Amino acid sequence: MSNQIQSNQPPKKRGWCFCAGCLLTPVISILCLASAYFFGPPLASWLGIFGDEAKEVYQYAPNQAASQSLTETFNELGITGVRVYVLPIKGQPTRGAFIILDASAGYQGLDPLDTKDDMLLLILQDITRRNRHENLRLAHVTVDYRDEFGETATAFTADQELVEEYADGLITQKGFFAQIEIDLIGTLQYLGIDGMLEEIQQ
């Protein structure tokens, strides 16, 4: 009987607050996640939890003499379309060398004169020699391969210590390559598979 009475009663209306809550909860959650993604890392960097971002680390002007010296390495070997920037590293007494192999600026490979020499070894030996004799204080060598449109196709980085081990013959070429760091995500993004990357990252 009481059940019957209850079923005849009109359903209790839920307030607009309830509906707004249903809508706002996911929106706020998404906003929180987005904020954490975009503002979390800079905040963590600011608090000293993470390291500084690259934009801050390499904020100072390139050292003109050091950049010119390393560019000479390539000029002397007849390699065109290469620019080298040696940037001070903020908070460190060292510098980073950025080598841009730019097909849009005329880069045609490491051995355009077809000398059959081990050009990579020659380049790294010359960089090592200049680093020691001219006190360039290099911490790393980072290489950027740019295509005919100036877009980065791939990039890799190696600590100067590793470069010098290879240049001095302490490790093999294979050993050197095994320890460099290739920009996997950047290279995959160049292929235009952002969607797939998102799937991987999930």
Next chain:
Amino acid sequence: MKTATKKMILLLILALPVLFLSGCDDVDWDLLEIAFESWAEENGLLENGNWKPDGVVVKAVEDKVAEITNENTAVQLDGLNAVRDMEKATQLADEALLDLDTAKMASAVSLRPHDWTLQEKDAAVWAAHGNNAAAQAAFDRSDDLLLESLTNGGDCVELRYQQLKKRRDTLLDAAKICQKDPNCSDTEVEWLWAYYTTASGMASDLFISRTTVFCPDN
């Protein structure tokens, strides 16, 4: 779905060396193939000659985490974006100097506010507009940034010499541009030549003496 994704990744890895064709000769080809294989073996993407698609996923996730937490190697690679900003800022600043355009120069400086070379160009453009206070402020800012970049060591005298040479050359360019520009007055051209003469003299003195009061420990 998962299998399809894995197959796709596998295909991409195998197709990766094709990327390196553009702008590369045979030496680069061989080298990059060895580089990629050695690197893939070390990072678990390749085992006994067999590709491991799972390894790509793991490595991509590791790299993303390294990027977010600003790990050393990730920052080094991301430094290439700082280099792009620098190239863009330098190009903008060069255009601004040619046009004696203060607004364009401000855009260049905003891209790399801690780069003293841009401040030098900014100073030259302000001088060409007859605003000596703004020019002097830019020179002062350039000096401050140079000293700031030396906080953790470096050859102050050498860097100061580089700066003075840059100042001299930039002012020379600005003076020549201003002379041809109908909007530049004779006074502005004279000011630029005066700045140039001062910078040139300072650079020559430093080249000979290798000492300067600019460097605190000198």
